[in-house]
Amino acid sequence: MTSTEEQLRASLRRHADDVATPGDVYDVVLRRCRRSRRRRVVAAVAGACALVLIAVPATTSLLHADRDRDGVAGPVQPYPLPPRGPLAADDDFLAAVVRVPWGRGPDALKPALDTRQVVYAGDAGGRRWAFVVGAVDGQLTGVWLAGPAGAAGASLTLQNEPHPVRSDAEVYSEYADGTEVLFVVGALGDQVAVSERPDIDATGTVSREYRPVNAVDGVAVQVYDQWRPALRVRVDRGSTTICQGCGTGSASFSPEDQPQTWTDQQISVAAEGALGTPPDPEMARQVLSWLTERAGYDVDELELSVLWAGPVGDPSRSDTQGLFVSARLPSGALAVLGGHGQRDAEGNRPTGTDLLQLYPAGTSAQDLLLVMRSNFYDGSGPTPVNQELTVLGPVGSASFTVSGLAATDEQSPDGRILRVHPGADVTGVQARDAAGTVLAEEPVGDVQDVGAP
Amino acid sequence: MAGRDDERFRAFVLRRSPDLLRTAYLLTGDRGHAEDLLQTALMKTYRHWERVENKEDPGAFVHRVMVTTQVTTWRRRRVQERITDQVPDAAQDTATPGDQDEMWPALAQLPPRMRAVLVLRYWEDLSEAETAHVLGCSVGTVKSQASRGLARLRSRLSRQPQNTEQADAFPKGLA
Numbered sequence: 001m002t003s004t005e006e007q008l009r010a011s012l013r014r015h016a017d018d019v020a021t022p023g024d025v026y027d028v029v030l031r032r033c034r035r036s037r038r039r040r041v042v043a044a045v046a047g048a049c050a051l052v053l054i055a056v057p058a059t060t061s062l063l064h065a066d067r068d069r070d071g072v073a074g075p076v077q078p079y080p081l082p083p084r085g086p087l088a089a090d091d092d093f094l095a096a097v098v099r100v101p102w103g104r105g106p107d108a109l110k111p112a113l114d115t116r117q118v119v120y121a122g123d124a125g126g127r128r129w130a131f132v133v134g135a136v137d138g139q140l141t142g143v144w145l146a147g148p149a150g151a152a153g154a155s156l157t158l159q160n161e162p163h164p165v166r167s168d169a170e171v172y173s174e175y176a177d178g179t180e181v182l183f184v185v186g187a188l189g190d191q192v193a194v195s196e197r198p199d200i201d202a203t204g205t206v207s208r209e210y211r212p213v214n215a216v217d218g219v220a221v222q223v224y225d226q227w228r229p230a231l232r233v234r235v236d237r238g239s240t241t242i243c244q245g246c247g248t249g250s251a252s253f254s255p256e257d258q259p260q261t262w263t264d265q266q267i268s269v270a271a272e273g274a275l276g277t278p279p280d281p282e283m284a285r286q287v288l289s290w291l292t293e294r295a296g297y298d299v300d301e302l303e304l305s306v307l308w309a310g311p312v313g314d315p316s317r318s319d320t321q322g323l324f325v326s327a328r329l330p331s332g333a334l335a336v337l338g339g340h341g342q343r344d345a346e347g348n349r350p351t352g353t354d355l356l357q358l359y360p361a362g363t364s365a366q367d368l369l370l371v372m373r374s375n376f377y378d379g380s381g382p383t384p385v386n387q388e389l390t391v392l393g394p395v396g397s398a399s400f401t402v403s404g405l406a407a408t409d410e411q412s413p414d415g416r417i418l419r420v421h422p423g424a425d426v427t428g429v430q431a432r433d434a435a436g437t438v439l440a441e442e443p444v445g446d447v448q449d450v451g452a453p
Numbered sequence: 454m455a456g457r458d459d460e461r462f463r464a465f466v467l468r469r470s471p472d473l474l475r476t477a478y479l480l481t482g483d484r485g486h487a488e489d490l491l492q493t494a495l496m497k498t499y500r501h502w503e504r505v506e507n508k509e510d511p512g513a514f515v516h517r518v519m520v521t522t523q524v525t526t527w528r529r530r531r532v533q534e535r536i537t538d539q540v541p542d543a544a545q546d547t548a549t550p551g552d553q554d555e556m557w558p559a560l561a562q563l564p565p566r567m568r569a570v571l572v573l574r575y576w577e578d579l580s581e582a583e584t585a586h587v588l589g590c591s592v593g594t595v596k597s598q599a600s601r602g603l604a605r606l607r608s609r610l611s612r613q614p615q616n617t618e619q620a621d622a623f624p625k626g627l628a
Contacts, residue, residue, distance in 0.1 A: 005575065011550055011556035012576040016475040019484070023471040026463050029495045039624045147503060157503055176504065263594075 062167050062187045076135035078163070082189065082200055085122035087130075089225060094118045096153030097130045100145055102162055109162050110430070111136050119170070124148055125181040125223045130156055133165050140165045146185075153391045169218075169235045170243045182228075184220040186235050186242075192220035197230035197296025204333040204358035208245075209360035210234045230296030237254045252294045260299050261285050261292060267306070275392070275416060280331075280341065281322055284309075287323055287339035287353050303328035307365055308417060309391050312340050316420065322390050324355075324370055332361025338372040338390070369431045369440035382404045391418040393431035394439050401430040461508055462499060465517075468510055476516065480523055480562045481573075494518040516587045520569040538596040555619045563602055572599040 063082065067194045098116040111134025119142065121130040126260050128151045133142040142165045145156035159174055168209065169186035184192045191211035200206050210232075213220050235243040262270075267281040291297045305326045312322035320342040327335045338355030355372040369391070376386040390399055393416040401416045404425035418429075422444065430441040470491065477494075478487035497518050498511055505511040560568060566588070572593075573584045581599075585592045 002603070002612070004603050007605070007610070008560070008571060008606060009575045011554050011560070012479055012572065014554065015557060016479055016576060019471075019475045019478050019487070021471050021474075025468040025492065027476075029466065029481050029492055029499060158500070166566065 010275065036086045042186055054117075062169070063337035063431040067390060076115065076138060076140050079119055079133050079140065081119070081218075083118040083121060084219050085120045086186070087123075087128075090121070094121060097121065097145060097156055098132055098134075100132075100154060100156055100158075102134075102143060108137050109141070110142065118187050120183065122221070124183075124221045125179040126177075127180070127181070127185070128156065130182070131170060136162065140446055142170065144174075146174070147428065168237075169233075169246070171233050171243070173228075173231060173247045178225065179304075180228050180231075181226040181227065182220075182222040182224070182233075183230060184215070184235065186215070186218040187237060188218045190215060190218040190235070193234040193236070193238040194220075194222060195230075195232045195234070196228055200295065200329050200331060200333050200335070200358060202333055202361040204329045204360050204375055206358070208232065210244075225299075228296060236359075248267070260289065262304065266299075266304065270304040271306035271309070274306040275308040277321075279306050279309035279325075280321055283321060283323060283339070283341040284325060286341070287325060287337050288327070290337060290353050290356060291327055291335060297329070298329075301330050305365060307336075307370070310417065312374065312388060312419060315384065322372070322374065324372070324390075324392050326365040334359040334361070334365060335367065336362045336365060336370060338370065340374045340376075340390075341374075342376075345417075367440070369393055369397075369429065369442045371429050371442045373442055373444065385423060388418050388452055389422045389426070389429070389444065391420070391429055391431075392416055393418070396433045396439055397431040398434040399432050399436075401432065402426060403428045403430075457503055458508065462502065462511075465509075465511060466495060469510075469515075473512075473515060475518075476572060476577065477519055479567070479576055483533050488593075490519055490523060493522055497522070509521055513583075517589060518572070520566070520573075520588060523569070524565045536588060549613055555610055556606065559606050561602060562609065567598050567602040567605075571602045574599055 033449070082088070083094055095130075098113065098118060102111065112196035117133055119131045119133055120137065121128075126149055126150055128147050130145045130153070131142055132145060133140055135141070141162045142232060143162040144159040146159045147156040153412060160172065163360070170186055171182075171184050173180055173182040182194070184194075186192065192215040193212045194209045195208040196206050198206050211221055233243065233246045235246070262281070262285055264281040268286045271394065288304070291302060293301065305328075307321045307322055307326055308322040311320060313320040320340060322340040324336065324338045327336055327337070331418050336357045336359065337353055339353045341352075352372045355370070357370070359368070372390045374388050374390065376388065389402070391402075393400060395416070397416045402418075402420055402422070404422070404427050411436070426444050428441060428443045431439045433439055465565060472493075474491050477491040478484060481487045481490055494515050498505065498515050502508070507513070518588070531617045560571070563571070569585060569588065573579045573587060574581070579587065581592050581595045585595045
């Protein structure tokens with residue numbers, strides 16, 4: 001064993017020995033489980049109120065109104081449909097699964113047994129599932145339960161937090177052990193369509209195509225052999241689309257099923273020939289996560305290239321790094337992303353994506369003028385304490401003109417890279433070659449809000 | 454969770470929580486974070502009990518959840534999160550008075566997954582195969598993470614210049 005290994009082992013042992021014995025962890029864990037359930041029910045209520053539905057007339061609502069014209073709450077109306085799914089006729093199973101507790105202890109949610117109903121029960125993706133609803137605090141609330149294939153009703157366990165039952169359709173997915181299962185539970189006759197991920201065509205245009213899937217009695221079940229983070233659902237009821245772009249929430253996956261991402265070696269190879277300094281691979285992965293987690297691409301589908309990495313922000317902090325990366329998409333279109341991250345005291349580098357641009361097929365990243373506006377904070381409040389433009393010019397760039405700066409024709413201090421502190425009046429950047437010919441120009445907007453497609 | 458499973462989980466927590474807390478502390482470097490990480494990992498284990506392979510001793514499952522929780526939470530932060538210029542007072546339990554341990558702050562500089570490999574190999578004394586099983590990765594990944602982690606520690610302890618360290622950390626052109 002080397003001296004470094006011996007030192008490491010001794011250090012770990014010394015610090016571990018200093019750790020005091022914990023208190024009653026078991027009781028703490030149970031209390032946190034109960035509090036977590038409570039918080040998520042409250043958050044789910046707020047989230048349900050914020051849902052945006054397309055043209056939802058009252059006649060398309062699955063649930064009866066539970067308030068009279070004066071707004072007075074009446075008794076919770078039961079779910080209007082009988083149980084559905086392959087196990088809907090198994091009375092013993094249904095009777096057992098409605099009795100599965102929704103929690104433990106005095107703070108657990110305990111909908112009265114006579115208000116509970118099984119909405120759906122069946123096997124999918126190698127597991128057994130049930131969606132059960134009940135009255136909680138005057139509102140119809142639902143929860144998903146699951147267990148191994150063939151499991152008895154009583155042995156199913158809760159898979160998500162109890163949440164208010166939506167009036168349009170219940171959309172739920174769960175990813176575990178390499179399989180993602182999607183459930184869409186609507187009304188009888190509902191038509192369901194699924195978009196597994198957005199399409200970015202050769203022109204760089206983003207669109208979504210929804211593919212009709214089989215829905216039996218208004219219930220659609222889809223099984224995928226990998227995580228589909230960009231999955232979206234559309235539900236049509238009669239001639240009305242009652243839900244489009246409905247997400248499935250955060251995928252739930254077990255620790256051994258981490259989504260695929262680029263390895264350090266792949267990042268390193270992609271950085272060959274890049275300008276600047278070697279990129280922090282974890283930071284690169286975070287910036288690129290839009291492509292895998294929002295746009296749903298597999299790592300193997302993309303041709304990755306690091307364009308530049310280097311210091312940004314406060315020059316006295318050498319551990320703040322900015323990054324431009326490009327990825328050639330299967331359609332030939334080019335995605336360019338940029339971001340920055342500042343190393344914290346624990347050695348981590350929290351990072352976000354400041355820039356996302358899509359270019360048509362045939363575009364070379366070497367010909368592009370990239371302008372990234374980044375905000376920097378000091379933790380004292382939500383207002384950024386510093387803002388910076390990071391500009392990467394096309395090959396041949398010798399200088400830049402930044403419109404709206406007091407000093408124009410800024411000389412690039414690092415070949416093709418320019419960093420400036422923009423004011424409110426900065427509107428655009430031009431890149432020029434040594435002869436002064438404009439190679440490219442780009443408008444400058446606000447810090448980009450890079451959301452989900 | 455069924456009654457018998459509940460008893461097994463409770464027994465496991467009572468028996469293993471001291472050791473698990475020590476591991477969590479070595480992963481995070483902070484006592485408060487370690488307690489939170491342990492509780493979070495046990496919560497997830499409790500909620501996903503049916504996925505635990507060895508219900509008599511789900512230590513491997515809990516280890517994996519601790520490491521992935523630590524890595525995943527950090528990985529999902531976004532630029533709108535406030536980034537402080539000041540090192541939080543309790544971010545890292547640095548050397549106690551009279552302690553000449555230079556390894557501890559050097560360990561704190563490692564990325565979380567690399568640090569986890571070293572903790573599992575040199576504190577938990579897991580083999581490369583056992584470590585790979587816990588982390589859900591290949592033995593080759595464990596080897597490379599351990600090798601590079603030790604190289605970084607060695608470099609920092611010998612106080613190498615920054616550019617040399619970066620070149621060591623990001624070798625290009627690996628086959």
